[in-house]
Amino acid sequence: MIPELGQVFLVAALASALLQFLGGISSLSKNIPNIELFVERTTAMQTFFLIICFGLLTTSFLQDDFSVLYVASNSNTALPIAYKFAAVWGGHEGSLLLWVLILAVWTLFLSKDKALKSLPELRIQSLSILGLISLGFLIFILYTSNPFERLLPIPIQGRGLNPLLQDPALVIHPPTLYAGYVGLAVPFALAVASLLTVNNHQWAKHARSWTILSWMFLTGGIALGSWWAYYELGWGGWWFWDPVENASLMPWFVATALMHSLIVTEKRGLFNGFSILLAITAFSLSLLGTFLVRSGVLISVHSFASDPQRGLFILMLLAFFTGSALVIYSIKQKKNRSEKLHPFSRESLLLLNNVFLCASAGLVLIGTVYPLILEMLDLGKISVGPPYFNFVILFPFIPLLIFIGIAVFSNWRNDSKNILKKVLPILFLSLALGLAFPFIYGWSSLITLVGIYLALWTMITGISPLIRNQFSIKKTLVFMPMMLGHIGLGLMILGITVTSSYGITFDDSMSIEQSSRVGDYEFKLTKIGKRNGPNYLAQFASIEITKDGKYIQTVYPEKRVYDSSSMAMTEAGIEANLFRDLFIAVGEDIGGGSWSMHLQYKPLLRLIWYGPIVMMLGGLIRVFLSKRNEETYQ
Amino acid sequence: MIRNKIFSLFILLCFSGVAADELNTKDQLRYQSLIQEVRCLVCQNQSVAESNAELAKDLRREIKLQIKDGKSDSDIKKYLFDRYGEFILYEPAFSQKTFFLWFAPIILLMMFYGWFKKIGN
Numbered sequence: 001m002i003p004e005l006g007q008v009f010l011v012a013a014l015a016s017a018l019l020q021f022l023g024g025i026s027s028l029s030k031n032i033p034n035i036e037l038f039v040e041r042t043t044a045m046q047t048f049f050l051i052i053c054f055g056l057l058t059t060s061f062l063q064d065d066f067s068v069l070y071v072a073s074n075s076n077t078a079l080p081i082a083y084k085f086a087a088v089w090g091g092h093e094g095s096l097l098l099w100v101l102i103l104a105v106w107t108l109f110l111s112k113d114k115a116l117k118s119l120p121e122l123r124i125q126s127l128s129i130l131g132l133i134s135l136g137f138l139i140f141i142l143y144t145s146n147p148f149e150r151l152l153p154i155p156i157q158g159r160g161l162n163p164l165l166q167d168p169a170l171v172i173h174p175p176t177l178y179a180g181y182v183g184l185a186v187p188f189a190l191a192v193a194s195l196l197t198v199n200n201h202q203w204a205k206h207a208r209s210w211t212i213l214s215w216m217f218l219t220g221g222i223a224l225g226s227w228w229a230y231y232e233l234g235w236g237g238w239w240f241w242d243p244v245e246n247a248s249l250m251p252w253f254v255a256t257a258l259m260h261s262l263i264v265t266e267k268r269g270l271f272n273g274f275s276i277l278l279a280i281t282a283f284s285l286s287l288l289g290t291f292l293v294r295s296g297v298l299i300s301v302h303s304f305a306s307d308p309q310r311g312l313f314i315l316m317l318l319a320f321f322t323g324s325a326l327v328i329y330s331i332k333q334k335k336n337r338s339e340k341l342h343p344f345s346r347e348s349l350l351l352l353n354n355v356f357l358c359a360s361a362g363l364v365l366i367g368t369v370y371p372l373i374l375e376m377l378d379l380g381k382i383s384v385g386p387p388y389f390n391f392v393i394l395f396p397f398i399p400l401l402i403f404i405g406i407a408v409f410s411n412w413r414n415d416s417k418n419i420l421k422k423v424l425p426i427l428f429l430s431l432a433l434g435l436a437f438p439f440i441y442g443w444s445s446l447i448t449l450v451g452i453y454l455a456l457w458t459m460i461t462g463i464s465p466l467i468r469n470q471f472s473i474k475k476t477l478v479f480m481p482m483m484l485g486h487i488g489l490g491l492m493i494l495g496i497t498v499t500s501s502y503g504i505t506f507d508d509s510m511s512i513e514q515s516s517r518v519g520d521y522e523f524k525l526t527k528i529g530k531r532n533g534p535n536y537l538a539q540f541a542s543i544e545i546t547k548d549g550k551y552i553q554t555v556y557p558e559k560r561v562y563d564s565s566s567m568a569m570t571e572a573g574i575e576a577n578l579f580r581d582l583f584i585a586v587g588e589d590i591g592g593g594s595w596s597m598h599l600q601y602k603p604l605l606r607l608i609w610y611g612p613i614v615m616m617l618g619g620l621i622r623v624f625l626s627k628r629n630e631e632t633y634q
Numbered sequence: 635m636i637r638n639k640i641f642s643l644f645i646l647l648c649f650s651g652v653a654a655d656e657l658n659t660k661d662q663l664r665y666q667s668l669i670q671e672v673r674c675l676v677c678q679n680q681s682v683a684e685s686n687a688e689l690a691k692d693l694r695r696e697i698k699l700q701i702k703d704g705k706s707d708s709d710i711k712k713y714l715f716d717r718y719g720e721f722i723l724y725e726p727a728f729s730q731k732t733f734f735l736w737f738a739p740i741i742l743l744m745m746f747y748g749w750f751k752k753i754g755n
Binding site: 233235237240242243271273274341348351352355356358359362363366367370374379380381382383384385386387388392395396505506507567568588 | 662666670671673679681683684686691719720721722723724725726731732734735738739740742743746747749750753754
């Protein structure tokens with residue numbers, strides 16, 4: 001009964017989305033009384049129906065209703081209850097339902113945005129466009145990926161959840177990432193709605209907060225995924241340039257550019273066309289990401305749930321939304337208000353860095369799809385992996401980081417004549433501080449030193465408004481989002497540089513009471529044994545870590561074999577503080593009481609995740625605290 | 635120090651096969667970075683450093699042996715390339731068909747700089 005109800009509510013949501021779209025679009029050509037209220041109500045209805053749908057699917061999971069195909073494929077009775085919740089979005093159908101649910105929630109929030117009520121046309125059309133996007137995905141769900149489909153005969157036991165996904169971070173990683181992806185639909189809708197209606201730069205003011213919010217979720221989702229991969233995938237890597245990771249990185253680059261471009265569009269009325277294109281691109285890349293993940297067109301560790309036919313449908317949606325947005329843009333977009341810009345004005349520098357961010361996204365895109373294109377052209381299979389990306393990303397990123405610091409000191413409109421004078425002391429300060437690193441960690445290479453300098457430069461220039469205002473928090477509150485954003489980025493770059501250059505990885509065979517040395521740290525295997533988990537059998541080791549004979553910590557890495565899968569899962573043993581991570585994973589039994597062990601020393605690794613947290617904090621302050629402040633300041 | 639020596643001697647005696655496998659520190663570094671650049675062909679998208687598959691184990695052993703034999707990184711990559719095809723290397727070789735891939739940073743930066751100039755005026 002419950003799955004059928006779910007089905008009914010899914011159709012009801014589809015009907016509401018259709019009304020939401022039709023109502024809005026029909027008011028474009030003629031004036032319909034009360035149309036605003038109609039669109040508002042249908043938006044609320046759609047969200048309400050989707051929440052019920054999602055609740056019903058969750059209920060089926062909690063009841064272990066294996067007559068539902070999706071439940072039987074992604075859960076079983078032994079699955080701990082928290083993971084039954086997470087299993088709702090552990091597969092293709094459920095994650096798409098989550099996708100539209102999140103879209104509906106964003107749309108609902110947009111319809112409650114009080115400031116937008118002053119522009120009723122823009123408001124109605126953006127809600128209508130969001131309704132159309134939702135409609136597309138709801139048809140997709142009902143047509144190819146219905147989570148409520150029944151299964152006959154009813155199996156006694158379900159297949160269980162992919163063991164990789166049985167982890168607390170999985171409970172929040174996909175929803176966070178999706179919130180970011182899908183949230184980019186809001187600036188997209190506002191941009192296209194603006195083209196269709198008022199056709200000026202007023203949308204930028206409203207799109208800014210929404211862009212920042214989705215950017216925060218995207219940042220958090222990517223960082224969470226990286227952290228999860230680090231401790232769960234078992235070999236201590238934190239970024240693999242896997243196609244699916246790239247799929248989330250591309251919209252992140254463009255969303256970051258959009259966020260900054262909107263500042264110029266809002267404050268100066270410039271680059272309106274560029275901002276619109278960025279909004280369209282950011283959402284298109286989100287759709288592309290959804291396509292890459294869901295179609296299985298790429299060989300990737302993430303393609304658990306994939307089907308080429310479904311991929312084709314998403315590709316069609318992508319082509320439709322991007323294509324029609326670009327057509328509308330080319331017809332409607334008026335020529336930019338032209339103004340001669342000074343090369344070192346804030347406008348110029350922001351534009352320049354946004355262009356670098358677009359180039360970064362472009363490079364990641366090329367590297368990700370290049371093997372696909374060659375394969376389609378029958379030119380053979382190649383791999384494009386970390387060595388390529390780590391190299392090419394430096395081309396846009398080194399100039400980007402150089403100009404970030406300069407941009408902080410620039411002013412609107414004019415060439416700040418003294419910009420060099422202001423920048424020089426900080427440049428020398430970061431050069432001096434940067435020299436400390438080779439002293440602490442030893443010499444590595446020139447590119448390492450450049451990375452450290454750029455990280456420090458970004459952080460110190462980021463913090464400079466605080467110094468300029470005699471450390472008055474009140475006076476600097478308006479700069480706080482920028483400061484935290486740049487400091488966070490600097491921290492992340494520092495973490496990446498130091499960890500990659502000075503980290504040590506060591507594979508060793510160990511037996512009981514034997515030690516292995518990595519850097520200054522001594523790892524001693526004290527115990528090895530087996531234990532039973534709720535739905536797995538684990539081989540665990542106990543490893544004592546000492547430094548210069550001083551006891552630090554004992555960690556317990558495990559290797560688990562889950563009942564539902566024959567593949568072994570590694571649970572790493574990690575001892576971490578702000579300055580370094582020590583990582584141990586259990587390898588193979590090589591006989592004679594010896595085990596191969598994977599040992600790592602990773603200095604400043606944590607900064608890679610603390611950086612994004614600081615960046616997100618900046619966004620949070622902008623959206624909820626300093627917005628009003630900024631308005632009075634301007 | 636002496637204890638360590640006795641210990642390693644003990645290890646040598648017990649598992650001479652294992653001990654003979656060990657590399658010196660410099661070669662360990664080379665080994666670690668090499669195995670990260672080699673793709674495990676039977677996995678979804680993992681390097682042989684990350685994979686637990688049998689093929690990955692074999693390839694790791696092979697790479698270790700070749701390092702011990704004094705082969706250079708490019709020798710080893712060439713060996714893998716000839717034997718398994720270019721799919722195995724995460725760093726695509728520069729050739730006619732990867733021309734655009736490797737020149738992408740320059741082409742893109744030039745293209746986007748042109749765009750920047752156009753919008754900026």
